[in-house]
Amino acid sequence: MLRHKGFRSLTELTAFLSSFTPSDAYYSSAYYEKPEAEDMAGKGWLGADLVFDIDSDHLPTRCKATHDVWKCLDCGFEGRGLEPERCPRCGKRRMEAEKWVCEECLEAAKRETMKLLSMLEEDFGFSPSQLEVVFSGHRGYHVHVSGETILGLNSEERKEIVDYVTASGLKVSLLYPELEGGLKIDFSAEGWRGRLARAAYSLLLKKAEELRELGLPGRAIKFLEEHRDRLLAEFLRGEASAIPRKTLEKLLQAAARVEASLVDTVVTTDVHRLIRLPGSLHGKTGLRVVPLRVEQLPEFNPLVEALAFKDGEKVKVRVVKAKPLKLGGVEYRFRPGELVEASKAQAVYMLGMGMGVLAQPSGAEEVV
Amino acid sequence: MGEAGFTLLDYAKYPFIREASEYLRETQLLRLEDLSNPNLKPVVRAAARIRLSAQPLKDVTAPEIPQGEEENELLSFPLALALARATGDSYLWRRLALYEARVARARLEAEPPWKIVKLAVENFGWKLSFDGGSHPPFRLHFSDYLRNASRFREEGWKLVNQPLTGGYVYLTKDKVTRLLEEEIRRLIQGRIERAPEVEVPEALQGLVEELKSYYSRVRRSLSTEELGVVRLEAFPPCMANLYFDLSGGRDLPHIGRFTLTAFLLNLGMPVEEIVRLYVSVTDFDERMTRYQVEHIAGLVGGKTKYRPLSCGRMKTHNLCPGGDELCGKVRSPLAYYRLKLKLLSKAGRGEKG
Ligand code: SF4
Ligand SMILES: [Zn+2]
Ligand SMILES: [Zn+2]
Numbered sequence: 001m002l003r004h005k006g007f008r009s010l011t012e013l014t015a016f017l018s019s020f021t022p023s024d025a026y027y028s029s030a031y032y033e034k035p036e037a038e039d040m041a042g043k044g045w046l047g048a049d050l051v052f053d054i055d056s057d058h059l060p061t062r063c064k065a066t067h068d069v070w071k072c073l074d075c076g077f078e079g080r081g082l083e084p085e086r087c088p089r090c091g092k093r094r095m096e097a098e099k100w101v102c103e104e105c106l107e108a109a110k111r112e113t114m115k116l117l118s119m120l121e122e123d124f125g126f127s128p129s130q131l132e133v134v135f136s137g138h139r140g141y142h143v144h145v146s147g148e149t150i151l152g153l154n155s156e157e158r159k160e161i162v163d164y165v166t167a168s169g170l171k172v173s174l175l176y177p178e179l180e181g182g183l184k185i186d187f188s189a190e191g192w193r194g195r196l197a198r199a200a201y202s203l204l205l206k207k208a209e210e211l212r213e214l215g216l217p218g219r220a221i222k223f224l225e226e227h228r229d230r231l232l233a234e235f236l237r238g239e240a241s242a243i244p245r246k247t248l249e250k251l252l253q254a255a256a257r258v259e260a261s262l263v264d265t266v267v268t269t270d271v272h273r274l275i276r277l278p279g280s281l282h283g284k285t286g287l288r289v290v291p292l293r294v295e296q297l298p299e300f301n302p303l304v305e306a307l308a309f310k311d312g313e314k315v316k317v318r319v320v321k322a323k324p325l326k327l328g329g330v331e332y333r334f335r336p337g338e339l340v341e342a343s344k345a346q347a348v349y350m351l352g353m354g355m356g357v358l359a360q361p362s363g364a365e366e367v368v
Numbered sequence: 369m370g371e372a373g374f375t376l377l378d379y380a381k382y383p384f385i386r387e388a389s390e391y392l393r394e395t396q397l398l399r400l401e402d403l404s405n406p407n408l409k410p411v412v413r414a415a416a417r418i419r420l421s422a423q424p425l426k427d428v429t430a431p432e433i434p435q436g437e438e439e440n441e442l443l444s445f446p447l448a449l450a451l452a453r454a455t456g457d458s459y460l461w462r463r464l465a466l467y468e469a470r471v472a473r474a475r476l477e478a479e480p481p482w483k484i485v486k487l488a489v490e491n492f493g494w495k496l497s498f499d500g501g502s503h504p505p506f507r508l509h510f511s512d513y514l515r516n517a518s519r520f521r522e523e524g525w526k527l528v529n530q531p532l533t534g535g536y537v538y539l540t541k542d543k544v545t546r547l548l549e550e551e552i553r554r555l556i557q558g559r560i561e562r563a564p565e566v567e568v569p570e571a572l573q574g575l576v577e578e579l580k581s582y583y584s585r586v587r588r589s590l591s592t593e594e595l596g597v598v599r600l601e602a603f604p605p606c607m608a609n610l611y612f613d614l615s616g617g618r619d620l621p622h623i624g625r626f627t628l629t630a631f632l633l634n635l636g637m638p639v640e641e642i643v644r645l646y647v648s649v650t651d652f653d654e655r656m657t658r659y660q661v662e663h664i665a666g667l668v669g670g671k672t673k674y675r676p677l678s679c680g681r682m683k684t685h686n687l688c689p690g691g692d693e694l695c696g697k698v699r700s701p702l703a704y705y706r707l708k709l710k711l712l713s714k715a716g717r718g719e720k721g
Contacts, residue, residue, distance in 0.1 A: 124510060125535025149511040149535075156655070157514040164528045174529045190531035190538060 006035040023283035026274040029144075031151070040272065047151030050158060051275050052143040052165075053267035054112045055136075056105035058082070067100035067324065101139045103326050106302055109140040116143055116261035117294055119165050123191055128294040135302045137282025137289040142275060155269040162268050167192065167260035172252045182241045185234075192256070199255035201235050204228060214254045220247045281308055286348030303327055309344035316359035317342045317350050325349065374486070380438040381430075381475050383445035384468070384556055385491050397443055404569035409437075411572070413444035414451055418460070418579050421467035422586045428470035449560050454568045455580045461560045462647070469553035476545045481505070484544060492551050495536075496544070504531075504540040508547070513537045516550040519654075522640070598635050602712055604695065604704035606688050607631050607676075614646075623677075623685050627701075629664045631676040634702055639665050676701055 002022070007013040017025060028035070029051045033044030060082050070083035073094040077087055083097045113133060120126045120143070132144040153161075163169050175193045176183050185197045203211065204224060211221045223244070224231065230242050240248055267273060276282070278291040287306040303326055322334040327346050334340065339359055342350060350356035379388035392398045403411055420431075433441050445468075452464050476484055481498040485506075488494040495509035510532060517525045531538040539547075568576055603611065610628045614620055620628070632642050639661050646657045664674045678700045682688040694711075698704045 122534070123532045125533075149509065153511065153514065157511075157518045160514050160518050160527045163526060164532070167528060169523060169526045170528045171523050171526075174524060190533035192528060193531060 004036055004038050017280075025277040025280040027277050029273045029275050030271060045271070048153075048271040048273070050145040050150045050153065050161070051268065051273060052116055052145070052162075053136075053140070053264040054109050054116065054143070054262070055140040055264055056101060056109040057099060057139050058264075059105070059108045059112065059262060061105055061108045063102050063104040067102055068097065070095050070097040100323050102324060103303060105139065110297065110300070112261045112263070113141045113143060113297065115259065116165055116263060117297070119261065120145065121294075123164070124161075131294050132278075133292040133294060133297050134276070134278050135287075135290040135292065135300070135306055136276055137280075137287045137306065138285050141297075144275075153271075155271050158269040158271070159265070162263060162265050165261045165263055166265070167256040170256050172196070172249050172256075176248075176252065178245070182239060185238050185240050187238075192259075195259050196252045196255045197235070199259045200251050201232070203251060203255055203258070204232055204235065211254070214257060216250055216254050220250045223247050224251065282352075284352040286345065286352055304329055307345045309348060311344060313344055314341045315344060315347035316340070317347050317356040318359045319350075319356050321355045323353075323355055325355070374483075376438045376442075377433065378483070380433050380441040382472055382487060383442050384472070384552060384559075385487060387490070388442060388445075392442065392446065397439060398446055403443075403447065404571040406572060406575045409440045410443035410447055411575070413440060414447035415575055415579060417444060417448040417468070418452060418464060419582065421460070421464040422583055425463070425466055425470055428467060428474055430471045430474040449556070449563060450566060450568070451572070451576055451579060452560050453563045453565070454572075454576045455583070457580060457583055458561075460579075460583050461557060465553050465557035465560065468556050469549045472552050473545045473549040476548060477541070481541070484541070484548070488544075488548055488551075492548075492555075494551075502538065504538045504543075506539045506541065506544045507536040508539055508544065509535055510537055513539075513547065516547040519550065520640070598632060598637050599709065599712070602705050602708040604698075604701045604708070605690070605692055606682055607701050607705075609689055610687070624687055625660075626664065626674070627676045627682070627687065629661055630674045631701055631705075633661075633665050634675060635705065 002020075005016070007016065028048075030043075030048040031046040033046060035043060037043040065081040068082065069078065069080055071078045072087035072090060072092060073096055074092040075087060075090040077089040079088075083095045086093055087095070117131065117133070120131060121128065126145060126147065130145060130147045132146075134142040134144065136142055170192055175196065185200075186194060187197050187201070188194055189197065203214070208221050208225060211224070212218070216224075224247070227242060231240075234240060234242055243251075276289045278289050280289050281287065282289060286308055287302065288308045290300075290302070290306050292300055307328055317340050319334040319336055319338045319340060322336045322338075325332045325334070325346070327349060328343070332340075332346070334355075340356070342356075347356075347358075351358060374382075374385070374387050376391075379385070379391050382388065405411065406415075448464065452461055476487070481500070485496050485498050488496045492512070494512045496512070497507050498505055499507065510527065513530070514527065517527070523529060527537070600608070600611070607628060610620060610624050614625075614628065629642060632645075633639070639658070642661050643654065643658045646661070647654050666674070677685065677687070679688060679691070679695070679698065682701065694704055694708060698707060
């Protein structure tokens with residue numbers, strides 16, 4: 001790995017990249033007096049952009065049951081889906097997981113990103129021009145926030161922002177304190193107070209199974225179902241007297257879980273972070289790290305629009321790991337050992353992700 | 369509303385503000401060589417500021433500023449900082465900064481909103497405004513909020529529990545002055561720390577020495593004040609020793625610090641207060657201290673809440689000074705504390721009855 005490089009111009013940078021051709025390129029989110037200095041102390045930290053990292057890797061999506069497997073390194077217990085924090089059999093924490101990413105995973109990452117963007121705009125007051133969304137080239141998105149007000153924030157202060165968007169440390173009792181004459185439900189209230197009210201209202205419209213999935217206890221669900229119409233009407237009037245305090249708290253807590261944007265805390269609070277360079281290619285997938293304007297995100301499909309290689313020349317690839325793949329709008333299903341005629345984009349993805357090896361014309365196959 | 373500029377009285381009340389320093393520069397009132405008599409009013413007042421900072425700081429009241437004394441009062445502030453600097457005692461610096469900040473807060477609470485806004489905007493660059501029609505009425509940019517509030521660990525200060533919209537947090541006057549106190553404290557502490565080493569006039573050397581020894585005398589009783597709900601008189605000998613070593617400015621071995629922290633946490637002392645205790649009686653870096661205390665409390669890292677060492681392990685680490693009578697009845701410093709507390713409250717009832 002080559003580090004501590006500095007460039008004076010874009011031309012200098014592109015000249016370097018095209019002659020050195022690294023598999024992956026990163027830049028630092030921090031600003032330094034002397035970026036080329038070899039030790040961190042000598043660089044002279046001036047500030048850092050705020051970069052949120054959203055990775056589908058740790059999002060609990062249903063598709064994970066079809067493409068992820070994990071194994072406890074202590075007792076050998078295995079399972080499918082997102083790996084648990086502790087082994088359900090022996091309780092240990094050492095897990096080995098084989099993860100994959102699919103279209104559904106990327107959609108989930110996009111939803112988290114959209115929730116984040118709306119909080120950054122509405123609550124934090126950033127204008128769309130201060131926000132840049134970047135497809136990471138693999139499993140998720142980065143949101144880059146620039147601007148004077150955030151440059152000097154230390155990691156403790158950034159942690160507070162992360163806690164805000166993930167609703168960590170949110171206290172319903174502080175946002176909705178017990179008041180004389182009942183509490184007020186206010187859809188237009190600032191911050192989480194209003195967001196919880198709006199989300200709770202939409203939860204009231206949901207079916208029992210969905211509420212159960214959100215972790216609401218059975219008794220609360222039963223109550224909400226039985227009194228739905230009355231509660232909806234009350235909420236619209238800004239009241240909540242027909243609902244026991246405990247049940248209301250459970251409902252609002254579930255609303256917080258729905259509305260939270262699950263960003264990665266470690267990456268986001270780091271003030272010396274290396275971030276994938278927008279416009280470069282991801283070394284494993286060959287997909288482009290695509291910078292997007294906020295309003296482009298809803299329509300963006302990375303598995304179509306981030307393809308870097310588009311010409312028709314075919315490449316022969318031998319499948320070694322049969323995983324589902326969808327690229328450029330085409331869905332592929334493979335059998336292990338199968339020889340496929342792949343497009344360039346598909347071949348790069350398969351080789352980089354360890355799904356396949358290059359099939360030499362001579363028949364001698366080489367593992368890349 | 370009588371909105372106007374700051375007056376000489378305001379400079380005396382808030383002597384750390386930029387305008388107050390400018391006033392001193394323009395009037396050339398502050399000349400150390402003219403002030404080299406410990407009986408001059410500003411010097412007497414400067415020494416008083418330092419002595420007051422050695423009193424318990426829980427409920428600070430702002431001293432009256434008599435009519436006609438504004439300039440002396442104003443002058444005494446930079447003088448107090450210079451005297452503090454000359455003592456070389458960083459514990460004194462932190463206390464003085466905290467004291468001055470609390471005095472300022474007490475005064476700000478009685479001010480009209482425009483003055484609070486003006487002070488915060490002009491001196492700290494806060495994006496703060498006031499709108500009597502909204503509730504709560506102050507609006508502060510979240511970055512200014514975080515710079516100060518991220519140090520308070522109470523849930524009620526977490527950003528996620530604030531009304532935040534369009535980049536601004538809505539705050540009551542009470543919260544704004546609390547945040548300002550923090551900003552003022554940092555400003556003053558930084559000013560003392562960064563002040564150039566100046567030669568204190570011959571005639572004031574004695575005063576500096578006197579303040580220095582005054583502080584070291586009260587240091588011990590001050591650290592009791594900082595213990596809050598925890599009762600020092602119920603400490604077992606081992607913990608009392610560790611505690612006095614620490615508050616006397618002595619460096620504790622790592623294991624000693626660990627076990628004292630775990631002890632205090634188990635007595636129910638909040639993380640924030642323990643951090644404040646360490647930072648106020650030692651030279652520990654606040655961030656590292658907080659990290660360590662939170663780690664022991666199980667808030668970060670392993671999520672395991674630690675208990676202090678048992679008497680047996682205290683002995684192997686040479687941390688048990690040899691027990692008293694009560695020690696014979698317990699196996700851990702925690703058990704000692706609980707037992708002693710019971711005995712103390714019995715004795716207390718006995719006296720009354
Ligand atoms: S016997 Fe236990 S409680 Fe008593 S001083 Fe020794 S370590 Fe502390
Ligand atoms: Zn196991
Ligand atoms: Zn998936």
